[in-house]
Amino acid sequence: MAEAAALLEVHDVTKSFGAVAAVQGVSFPLYGGEAHALVGENGAGKSTIVKMLAGVHRPDTGTLRIEHTDVDFTGPADAKAAGIAVIYQEPTLFPDLSVAENIAMGNQPLTRLRQIDRPATHANAERLFQRLGVHLDPTRPARGLSIADQQLVEIAKALSSEARILIMDEPTAALSAVEVARLFAVVRSLRDEGAAILFISHRFEEITELCQRVTIMRDGKHVATELVADLTVDDMIRRMVGRDLSALFPKQEVAPGEVMLEVSGLTREGVFRDISFTVRAGEIVALAGLVGAGRSEVVQAVFGVDPYDSGTVRVRGRSLKRGSPRAAMAAGLALVPEDRRQQGLVMELSIERNVTLPRARKLARLGLLFGGAERKAALTWTQKLQTKLGSLADPVGTLSGGNQQKVVLAKWLSTSPQLLIVDEPTRGIDVGTKAEVHRLMSSLAADGLAVVMVSSELPEVLGMADRVVVLREGRVAAVLDRAEATEESVMYAAMGQGAA
Amino acid sequence: MSRKLASWDTAIILLTVLVLIIASLAVDNFGTSRNFTFMVLDLLPIILVALPMTFIIVTGEIDLSVASTLGLTSSLMGWFWNHGLSIETIIPLCIVIGAVAGAFNGFLITGLGLPSLAVTIGTLALYRGLALVVLGDSAVADFPFNYTGWVTGTLSWLPWLDGAVPNVLILIVVLALIFGVILHATPIGRSLYAIGANAQAAHFAGIRVARTKFWLYVVSGAVAGLVGVLWTLRYSSARADNGAGLELAVVAAVLLGGVSIFGGKGSLPGVLAGVVLLTALQNALRLEDVSGQALNIVTGALLVLSVLLPNVISSIRGNWQRRKLRQSAAS
Structure with a gap:
C-alpha cells in the first residue's frame, strides 16, 4: 500500500460556527489506492470535514492539499474540478431526467451544432456502468430508483468527472446487506484503480471489511489515525467516546413517583x-x-x-x-x-x-x-x-x-x-x-x-x-x-x- | 426590519386618508353624500370578500373561486325566485350554498392536500360554469323592492346625516369589526399567523392546521354567497356573470393592504385601507372622466408598487445593516 505521497491532505483544519468549534486542528492524509474510514460520535465533526472537502464550507484556518499543492475551494464546483466527488447518504438526482442525463449533468457531450449529444450521453453512461459492473438502464428516469441505485449513479457521475477522491458520507445507512455488498464491490474496484476513498460509517464491521486506515474524531478534535489492522473494534469505540466527563451534571436524586x-x-x-x-x-x-x-x-x-x-x-x-x-x-x-x-x-x-x-x-x-x-x-x-x-x-x-x-x-x-x-x-x-x-x-x-x-x-x-x-x-x-x-x-x- | 415592514399598513392608511382629503378638495362632486353612497356600494363586495380572503392569505393560501361562488349564488337566487321560493328562504339558502362551495374547496385543499392556487382556479371555472348551467345568459330582475331598496338605501333614522349613510355600511362595519377582532385579539387569529409563517411549528404547538384552513374556506364561501345576494339585490338582477373578475380586485386590495402573499404577515386595518384606497382612487378618476383603461393602469401600478416597495425598503435596510456590521467588525 502506497505510504508514499498522500493524494489529499487535511492539514490542521479548524472550522467554527458562531461560538461552536465544530472542527479544531484536524489533520489526516488520504492515500491513493486506500479506503480511509472517518469515525466519531454524532457531532464529532465528521460532517463538517466532509463539507469542507466538498467545498461547501471553507476552513477558518488550516489548509487542504491535493498532491502537495494547497487548494482553496470557494464552492462545490472547485472541489469537483480538483477531482473530489461526494456521495451523500441520500443522493440528490434530478428525478425527471434519465439516469444518463443525470450522470452527464454539468458536462454534457455536445454535437457540432452545440446540441446535447444524446447517443453519446447514453453511450458514456453505458460504458461507466460496465466499468462498475452494474446493470442499470441509462435511459430510464432517475425517479423510482432505489437509494442504492441512486448512489451507483452518483458514483458513475463521479467517475465521469474523473474524480480521484471519493468521499462517502454514511452511504450504507439506508441499504440492505445485498446492496452494501454490491456497493463495496464497486468501491473496492475503484480503490484498486488508485482512487482515494474517505468512508464514513457507524458500522464497524463495514469499516474492518472495507478500510485500511481509520481516523477517529471526538468533539471536533483529531484523536488518532491508524491502520485498521492494528486496532480492534473495542479500541475504536473506546477512543471515540473516551473523554473525561469534565462537564458537571447537577443530577439530583429523586424518589420516583407514580x-x-x-x-x-x-x-x-x-x-x-x-x-x-x-x-x-x-x-x-x-x-x-x-x-x-x-x-x-x-x-x-x-x-x-x-x-x-x-x-x-x-x-x-x-x-x-x-x-x-x-x-x-x-x-x-x-x-x-x-x-x-x-x-x-x-x-x-x-x-x-x-x-x-x-x-x-x-x-x-x-x-x-x-x-x-x-x-x-x-x-x-x-x-x-x-x-x-x-x-x-x-x-x-x-x-x-x-x-x-x-x-x-x-x-x-x-x-x-x-x-x-x-x-x-x-x-x-x-x-x-x-x-x-x-x-x-x-x-x-x-x-x-x-x-x-x-x-x-x-x-x-x-x-x-x-x-x-x-x-x-x-x-x-x-x-x-x-x-x-x-x-x-x-x-x-x-x-x-x-x-x- | 420587521417593524419597518409592519408599518407598511400604517403607511397605506395614511396614504388612503391623504387620497381621500385631496380628492374631496380637488375633485368636483367627490365629497358629496350621493357620491359617498355610491362609493360605499362599490366597496361593499370587495371589502366583504376581502375579510375572509385576508385570513386565508395570512395562512399562506389563496381562494380565487370567490367571484364564481358569488356568480353561482346569484344565479341560484334567480332560479329559486323563479321557482317560487320566498326571499326569506332564498337568502339563507344562498349563504349555505356558498358555504358548501367553500367546503368543497376546503376539502380538496386540506383533505386531499392539493395546492389552493390550483384548486381554486379550477373551482373558479367550475362554479362559474355551474352558474351558467343554472341561469344561462338570462337575467332575473323582479326581486321585491323592500329588499333591493334596503341595499341601495340610506339610514333613515339618522336624519341629521341627511341620508348620507348607506344601510350596507352598517353591515360592513359590523363584519369588519368581527373579523378584525378575531384576527387581532383571539387565539384563532394568533394561530392563523403561526400557520402562515411556519405550519410545522404550528402543528407542533397543537394547532389544528388542516381543520383551521378548512373552516376558513367555508367562511370564505359563505361570505361570497352573502355578497352574491347583496350584488343581485343591488342591481336587481340575478345573472350568471355577476361579479366576474372580482377575485383579482380583492386579492389586489389585500396585498396592497400589506398582507404578505407568502403568509404570516398583515393586518386587517391595512386591508380595509387598501380597499378604500383602490375604490376611492377609481371613483375620483372616473369623476375626472379618466378612461377605463387608464383606471386599470393606475390599479395595476399601485399593486406592483405595493409588492415592490416593502421589498426595496427591506433590501436597502439589509444592505445598510450589513455595511454597519462589517464596519464594526473591521474596527
Whole structure:
C-alpha cells in the first residue's frame, strides 16, 4: 500500500460556527489506492470535514492539499474540478431526467451544432456502468430508483468527472446487506484503480471489511489515525467516546413517583417497531442511539405530531388519543422538538407570541386576548429562564441559538406540563447555556416532573438520566439503569456490538 | 426590519386618508353624500370578500373561486325566485350554498392536500360554469323592492346625516369589526399567523392546521354567497356573470393592504385601507372622466408598487445593516 505521497491532505483544519468549534486542528492524509474510514460520535465533526472537502464550507484556518499543492475551494464546483466527488447518504438526482442525463449533468457531450449529444450521453453512461459492473438502464428516469441505485449513479457521475477522491458520507445507512455488498464491490474496484476513498460509517464491521486506515474524531478534535489492522473494534469505540466527563451534571436524586407515561409496543411501519418504556414522576429517562435510530420519531408519535400504526401510549394509566398534539397537551405532555427553526419556533413572530402560542386559548378572557395577558405570561417565563432579549415584541429569530432554545423551553414550561419531552435540548447552544438547561431539567424532575430526553450527547445522557433506553434501527436495543449505563455499554447497544 | 415592514399598513392608511382629503378638495362632486353612497356600494363586495380572503392569505393560501361562488349564488337566487321560493328562504339558502362551495374547496385543499392556487382556479371555472348551467345568459330582475331598496338605501333614522349613510355600511362595519377582532385579539387569529409563517411549528404547538384552513374556506364561501345576494339585490338582477373578475380586485386590495402573499404577515386595518384606497382612487378618476383603461393602469401600478416597495425598503435596510456590521467588525 502506497505510504508514499498522500493524494489529499487535511492539514490542521479548524472550522467554527458562531461560538461552536465544530472542527479544531484536524489533520489526516488520504492515500491513493486506500479506503480511509472517518469515525466519531454524532457531532464529532465528521460532517463538517466532509463539507469542507466538498467545498461547501471553507476552513477558518488550516489548509487542504491535493498532491502537495494547497487548494482553496470557494464552492462545490472547485472541489469537483480538483477531482473530489461526494456521495451523500441520500443522493440528490434530478428525478425527471434519465439516469444518463443525470450522470452527464454539468458536462454534457455536445454535437457540432452545440446540441446535447444524446447517443453519446447514453453511450458514456453505458460504458461507466460496465466499468462498475452494474446493470442499470441509462435511459430510464432517475425517479423510482432505489437509494442504492441512486448512489451507483452518483458514483458513475463521479467517475465521469474523473474524480480521484471519493468521499462517502454514511452511504450504507439506508441499504440492505445485498446492496452494501454490491456497493463495496464497486468501491473496492475503484480503490484498486488508485482512487482515494474517505468512508464514513457507524458500522464497524463495514469499516474492518472495507478500510485500511481509520481516523477517529471526538468533539471536533483529531484523536488518532491508524491502520485498521492494528486496532480492534473495542479500541475504536473506546477512543471515540473516551473523554473525561469534565462537564458537571447537577443530577439530583429523586424518589420516583407514580408512572406518568407508559409506552407499549409502539410501532410505525418502517420507522420504529415494538417500542416500550415507562417514565415515572421525578424520573429522567433518556432515549439514546445513533442519528436515524428513530428516537425523534418515537417521541413525536407519543406527542401526537406523527401517527403510529399500533401499540399504546398511556398517560397516568389513561390511554392517549393518537395523532393529536392537542390531546397530548391536555393530558399534560409537552414536547420541545429537535429542530428549533422548523418545529420549535415561528421565527417571524415575536418572542411573546411564540411563548404563548400553545396556550393562547387559556390566556384568553371571553375568547379575547387583551394585550397584557400574553405579555405577562411571556415575561414571567422568559425571566425565569433568564433569557437575554431586547423586547418581547422582537421577532424570535433575532435571538441567539441558546436564547431561542430558552424561548422554546419557556413556551412549553408555561403550559405547566407533567411530562416534559425534550429532543436534543442542548444542540447547538453554548456550554454555559447547556449547564443552565441541565440544571433546569434536574430541578424540574426534583419537583416531580417526568422527563423524557432524546440526546445524541453521551455525557448528557449519562449525566442526567435515571434510565437509558437505547434504540437501534427503530427497535429498543437495551434498557440500562443509571448504574449500568456507561459510555461503552450505551455505544455497544447503539451500534449492535454484542449485548450490554 | 420587521417593524419597518409592519408599518407598511400604517403607511397605506395614511396614504388612503391623504387620497381621500385631496380628492374631496380637488375633485368636483367627490365629497358629496350621493357620491359617498355610491362609493360605499362599490366597496361593499370587495371589502366583504376581502375579510375572509385576508385570513386565508395570512395562512399562506389563496381562494380565487370567490367571484364564481358569488356568480353561482346569484344565479341560484334567480332560479329559486323563479321557482317560487320566498326571499326569506332564498337568502339563507344562498349563504349555505356558498358555504358548501367553500367546503368543497376546503376539502380538496386540506383533505386531499392539493395546492389552493390550483384548486381554486379550477373551482373558479367550475362554479362559474355551474352558474351558467343554472341561469344561462338570462337575467332575473323582479326581486321585491323592500329588499333591493334596503341595499341601495340610506339610514333613515339618522336624519341629521341627511341620508348620507348607506344601510350596507352598517353591515360592513359590523363584519369588519368581527373579523378584525378575531384576527387581532383571539387565539384563532394568533394561530392563523403561526400557520402562515411556519405550519410545522404550528402543528407542533397543537394547532389544528388542516381543520383551521378548512373552516376558513367555508367562511370564505359563505361570505361570497352573502355578497352574491347583496350584488343581485343591488342591481336587481340575478345573472350568471355577476361579479366576474372580482377575485383579482380583492386579492389586489389585500396585498396592497400589506398582507404578505407568502403568509404570516398583515393586518386587517391595512386591508380595509387598501380597499378604500383602490375604490376611492377609481371613483375620483372616473369623476375626472379618466378612461377605463387608464383606471386599470393606475390599479395595476399601485399593486406592483405595493409588492415592490416593502421589498426595496427591506433590501436597502439589509444592505445598510450589513455595511454597519462589517464596519464594526473591521474596527
